[in-house]
Amino acid sequence: MAKKDYYEILGISKDASEAEIKKAYRKAAMKYHPDKFTNANEDEKKNAEAKFKELNDAYQVLSDSQKRAQYDRFGHAAFEQGGAGGAGGFGGFGGFGDFEDLGDIFSSFFGGSGSGFGDQRGRRRTVQPGADLRYSVEITLEEASKGVEKHIKYEKNGKCHTCSGTGAEPGSGMQTCSKCNGQGRVKQTQRTMLGNFETVVECDQCHGKGEVPKKKCSNCGGTGIEKEVVEKTVKIPAGIDDGQRLRLSGMGEASPSGGPNGDLYIYIKVKQHSIFERIDDDLVCEIPISYAHATLGGDLEIPTIEGKIKMKIPAGTQNGKVFRLKEKGMPNTRGYGRGDQLVKIVIEIPTNLNDSQKELLKSFDKSLKDKNYNMKKTFFDKIKNLFV
Missing domain, CATH: 1.10.287.110 (DnaJ domain)
Structure with a gap:
């Protein structure tokens, strides 16, 4: 056929x-x-x-x-x-x-092989890496700008110093695991609506290694693991931002199955600054100035992340005007130069005037004409045209 x-x-x-x-x-x-x-x-x-x-x-x-x-x-x-x-x-x-x-x-x-499928040629033993760890470090914006080194100290599961992580008492050696016969994995039967299926999982007796100690280590009880305290100096690069993390390979937990160590992730927390707000690589700050200063213009002392500088503002500077200071922001972590600093002008209206000051202000206001108020004149011209 x-x-x-x-x-x-x-x-x-x-x-x-x-x-x-x-x-x-x-x-x-x-x-x-x-x-x-x-x-x-x-x-x-x-x-x-x-x-x-x-x-x-x-x-x-x-x-x-x-x-x-x-x-x-x-x-x-x-x-x-x-x-x-x-x-x-x-x-x-x-x-x-x-x-x-x-x-x-x-x-x-x-979640596993069905009815013996996929296991016919024998599975290679696999060992799992150790668990990753998380550590938080808080720094200032100034430290983030320049880069800084921080000393950290943490506890983790490390390899037993007595047996070097094998779990065997020195000199005793290892033997084939009786539960998995050296395969490092065992089958579990799972009942489903389609029948029974076999799931292959890591052997819980040898943790995937396929062998167990002939005599368990007296220090770690055969686990190959013991607690250890790690102290390390971490270099935090310039320009790092709040919420970013650094990865230290192999600095995490030791593997119970003889695999590689996990990693340590350093999460960065940048303290809120009293003056600057960070937006990407730019820094933003608001500078309050007097009405007279904004009207007449002149020099203005500006704080930057690296110190104070002087900036000249033009006469007639309006409230909310933003000036850009090139490359006065944060360094880019990838080496693409620096961001800028944005300076927003906030004109502060004087309060608590005495009678003499009020009279002077009224007299000054009366002396002004429409030509002195471009925005005001434009606005009222629009109103006139709107109701014609």
């Missing part, structure tokens, strides 16, 4: 992408997975097995670019002499030879 077209089996077009092929296979594999037919009659079971084998054959060919090219050119004849290879017998629905993608599929649905 002629074999079905592989594209037809997966329900895809001949120009389907790799992602589309995998998606179609996942959907069909879930539908015909034999564990769904555990309680079905024999005919239904056999039909599911046949469908599942077809899907497996089709996917093994179409998911491989070389095999797919051969199939597109010669059809099934390209593999009749054993070139492509089938899925193999079900053998309790576990004998899929070198086909490991099915384990990935069931892992995405159930």
